[in-house]
Amino acid sequence: MILFFVGILEMMISSLWTRYVSNGRMWFAGLITFINIFIWFYVLKTVLEHLNDNRIVILYATGCAIGTVLGTRLAKGS
Numbered sequence: 001m002i003l004f005f006v007g008i009l010e011m012m013i014s015s016l017w018t019r020y021v022s023n024g025r026m027w028f029a030g031l032i033t034f035i036n037i038f039i040w041f042y043v044l045k046t047v048l049e050h051l052n053d054n055r056i057v058i059l060y061a062t063g064c065a066i067g068t069v070l071g072t073r074l075a076k077g078s
Contacts, residue, residue, distance in 0.1 A: 003046060003056050007063025008070065010039045015071025 013032055020029040043060065050056050 001059060003043065003060040004063040006039060006043060007060045007065075008067035010036065010043070011064045011067025012071035012074060013039070015068065015075045019075040 013036055017029055017032040017036065020026075020032065047056060047060075
């Protein structure tokens with residue numbers, strides 16, 4: 001279940017990253033990239049530990065979809 005929330009967080013961060021890159025705010029984009037790598041490492045580690053459990057992939061994908069919607073809305077508002 002935690003991968004669901006990690007997916008939301010990751011996509012919200014990625015949406016903000018896109019906004020910062022398009023606005024030329026390279027230091028913020030770099031910081032977000034640094035944080036995102038740690039998130040992705042956690043996701044990769046978790047998926048590899050549970051290769052036979054497709055539910056975690058579905059939870060993560062659902063979280064990513066919701067995070068994209070929320071992150072896009074957040075990035076538009078800021």
